[in-house]
Amino acid sequence: MANVSKTNRNLLILTLVLMALSVWAYRHSISRADRFQRGQAFLSNLNPDEIARIEIHQAGDSVTLERQGEEFRVVEEQGYPASNAAVNRLIGDLLEISLEKEVGAGPELAEELEIEPVGDSTVEVLFQDAAQKEMVRMRLGREFEEGPGRYVQRFDRPDDPIYLTSSGLRVQVDGNAFLRKEIIDVPGSEVIRIEGADFTLAREPGDDGLKLLGSKSSEETKSAEVSALESILRSLTFENVYVADDERVRDLVLRPAISVELEDGSSYDLTIAERDGRHFMQISGRHSVSQVAISLDEAEEELQEKADMLTRADEIDEFNQFHGSWVYELSEAKGRRLLLSREDLVEAEAT
Numbered sequence: 530m531a532n533v534s535k536t537n538r539n540l541l542i543l544t545l546v547l548m549a550l551s552v553w554a555y556r557h558s559i560s561r562a563d564r565f566q567r568g569q570a571f572l573s574n575l576n577p578d579e580i581a582r583i584e585i586h587q588a589g590d591s592v593t594l595e596r597q598g599e600e601f602r603v604v605e606e607q608g609y610p611a612s613n614a615a616v617n618r619l620i621g622d623l624l625e626i627s628l629e630k631e632v633g634a635g636p637e638l639a640e641e642l643e644i645e646p647v648g649d650s651t652v653e654v655l656f657q658d659a660a661q662k663e664m665v666r667m668r669l670g671r672e673f674e675e676g677p678g679r680y681v682q683r684f685d686r687p688d689d690p691i692y693l694t695s696s697g698l699r700v701q702v703d704g705n706a707f708l709r710k711e712i713i714d715v716p717g718s719e720v721i722r723i724e725g726a727d728f729t730l731a732r733e734p735g736d737d738g739l740k741l742l743g744s745k746s747s748e749e750t751k752s753a754e755v756s757a758l759e760s761i762l763r764s765l766t767f768e769n770v771y772v773a774d775d776e777r778v779r780d781l782v783l784r785p786a787i788s789v790e791l792e793d794g795s796s797y798d799l800t801i802a803e804r805d806g807r808h809f810m811q812i813s814g815r816h817s818v819s820q821v822a823i824s825l826d827e828a829e830e831e832l833q834e835k836a837d838m839l840t841r842a843d844e845i846d847e848f849n850q851f852h853g854s855w856v857y858e859l860s861e862a863k864g865r866r867l868l869l870s871r872e873d874l875v876e877a878e879a880t
Contacts, residue, residue, distance in 0.1 A: 568695065571626035571681060575656065575665055580620065582657040587702040588649045594707060596659075605704040607772045609855070612709040619700065619707075623654065623667075627695040629678050634690045642680040644670040644691060652700050669698060708770065712812060712857060713848075715762035715791065722790040723758055728871035730755060741874055749876040757866050762789055762797060765812075767857035773811070778856045781809055786867040794838075795845055801867045808864020810857050814845040 583594040583601070593604035594611055601611040632638065639645040647653065650671060656664040663685050670680035670691070677697040683689040701707065723730040723739065730739035739759050741750045771778045783800040790796045796815040801808060816838075859867075 565628070565631040567629060568627050570624070571628055571683075571692065571694070572624055572665060572667075575624060577620050577624065579658045579664065580656050581659040582655075582661070583616075583619070584655040584657075585652065585700060585702050587652045587700075590702045592702055592704045592707060601707075603704045603707050606708055606770065607775070609770050610709045611707045615701075615707045622698065622700075626681065626698060628692045629695045630693050632680065632691045632693055634688070638691060639670075639682070642670040642691060644668050644680060644682050652702065654700065669700065672697065705769065710766040710768075712765045712767060712852065713762050713797070714764050715789075715797075717756070717760040717763055719791045719793075720759055720762070720789055721792050723761075724788040724790075725758075726785070726870060728874060730758060730874075741871075744875065750874055751876060754869060754874050758787070758869060761787070761799075761863075761866060765863070766860075767810075768860055769858040771856045771858070773854055773856050775856070778809060781856065783809065783811055783856075786810070793841055795841055799867060801864065803864065803868070806861070808859045808861065808867070810859050810864070810867065811855070812852055812857070814848045816842045816845045 581596045583592075585592040591605065594601040594616060595604055596602075600613065601616050602608045603611050632642070636645070643651050645668070647668070648670075652669040653666070654669070655666045658664055665683065666685040667681060667683045670682070672679045673693055678693045678695060679698050680691055681694055681698075682691045717738075720739065721732045729742045731742055732739050738752075739755055741748075741755065744750060773779070781802040781804065783802045786799045786801040788796055788798045794817050798813050798815065800811045803809075
């Protein structure tokens with residue numbers, strides 16, 4: 530009996546020791562987690578895939594990005610799609626924030642570093658998930674005067690201190706900067722014909738580029754202008770975008786500018802309006818597919834060709850469904866390119 534009692538006592542002591550060790554280990558891990566380490570990530574637990582809404586505010590300016598399906602839309606720009614690259618760059622820059630040191634806390638320090646209350650240089654960034662739950666609310670304050678860092682603080686976690694980042698950080702607070710500005714991208718080599726108001730450019734089989742039809746033997750075409758029109762759909766971008774019924778553009782008189790035909794049989798029609806030195810454009814696509822008949826005895830190549838035609842027709846319909854709702858403001862250079870006439874394409878005859 531004495532041995533059993535002694536064994537039980539030893540087991541009890543061992544259990545108490547293990548419990549004490551467990552409590553110590555837990556408290557030690559907590560203290561280590563709370564202890565600042567130079568170079569640690571500011572947003573270490575943020576999962577970018579869960580971000581459904583981003584708000585950025587500074588001095589009365591705001592940008593709101595809302596996820597719709599696989600892309601974000603810029604709320605302040607009437608819901609136009611955002612550039613994936615711009616959104617990823619924003620999120621990536623914030624995720625890469627590393628900390629140089631813990632500065633402290635308190636209202637006086639926060640005011641001095643322009644964290645709270647919000648000053649003209651303060652930038653606030655909010656991330657929400659699909660359930661509109663706040664994931665991160667952070668503020669960027671003053672830049673560090675003696676180095677590249679900037680003061681930051683999280684407001685979604687109670688009593689979080691102010692930190693100094695290891696490097697400088699700038700956040701765009703301009704909705705236009707987040708827009709997906711490329712409208713279309715078609716290489717000039719795929720263009721076989723361009724119809725303008727008073728000219729036609731066409732590519733004959735074997736030609737390297739477009740030729741001006743109906744030109745006199747004495748006329749010499751301007752290769753730079755012809756090349757500019759040939760590449761008009763190559764990375765065609767805009768400066769600003771407006772919903773077609775926006776009061777700023779609804780009274781524009783858009784007239785036909787050029788029609789661009791591609792080697793696959795599809796075309797794009799561009800209309801243009803000029804006002805106060807600014808150039809506005811709408812674009813639409815055309816295809817010749819009305820219906821496609823398929824028989825069981827057709828060759829594989831013929832079936833593939835018809836499948837490609839139907840796919841292309843769907844692409845054009847989708848293009849028109851989206852772009853038909855928008856008016857694009859182009860740069861002066863692109864706008865002037867759409868206004869070229871036949872006279873602009875030929876060298877003046879010597880007198």
